[in-house]
Amino acid sequence: MKVRHIVAAFGAAVLGAMGSTGGVAQVASAQDSADAADGRQVFEYWCAPCHAPGPGHPGTQSLELKYGGNLPAPLEEREDLTPEVVKTFVRQGILSMAPFRKTEITDAELEDLAAYLAQ
Ligand code: HEC
Known part of the structure; x- marks a missing residue:
């Protein structure tokens, strides 16, 4: 780093x-x-508990309902995410996903994370 x-x-x-x-x-x-490999680690730590594939992940389950199968529910399988969209949701939060502070995910880490998910 x-x-x-x-x-x-x-x-x-x-x-x-x-x-x-x-x-x-x-x-x-x-x-x-922005380094997607570093971004993957940020994802595993902060996002995977809710956005990994399969049951028991509230983000994945919520997105399954939201998109009804039109888009993949696990974020890592999405091909439509841009870095801007990822950064906005991470800093603003949505529903049960609380916004992440810069003391949790720094701006540099967020660049990596956004690059990883936008790949
Ligand atoms: C506490 C569980 C939780 C955590 C942790 C979490 N999320 Fe979420 N996330 C959710 C929920 C719930 C939604 C709302 C899904 C919906 O709109 O139905 C969501 C929505 C999103 C969306 C919007 C997707 C869309 O198409 O509407 C993005 C992007 C996202 N999260 C990215 C992240 C990233 C990146 C992280 C890690 C920094 C993260 N989330 C951490 C629960 C979580």
Whole structure:
């Protein structure tokens, strides 16, 4: 993790030196540094208890009812999720899914998680 942050900071500095605007450089570096493999670990820890496949997972069961089989109920099988959608639900919550604070899932971890689920 630490190394990745240093790399991300370095990338932003290089982009900045190349004359991009600060905002664009930040967005680009956040997306470039998003690591789906790390995101998978975030998912396993925070999301799988509710969103893993099969019975006993309230998120999966709720999505089964919501979509009635038109979309896969387990999030990892979805192909329609964008990083933006994932980030919005994670920070805002929905029904029995409480919003996740930045002390629980940092912005960097959320980028990884969103990249993983949007794959
Ligand atoms: C306490 C159980 C619980 C946890 C933990 C949880 N969720 Fe959820 N999640 C739900 C429920 C319940 C819904 C609502 C499903 C519905 O609308 O019927 C939901 C909905 C969602 C949706 C909306 C999907 C859609 O198509 O409407 C996304 C995206 C999502 N969760 C992502 C996550 C991610 C990513 C995590 C981990 C950071 C997570 N959730 C953790 C229970 C949970």
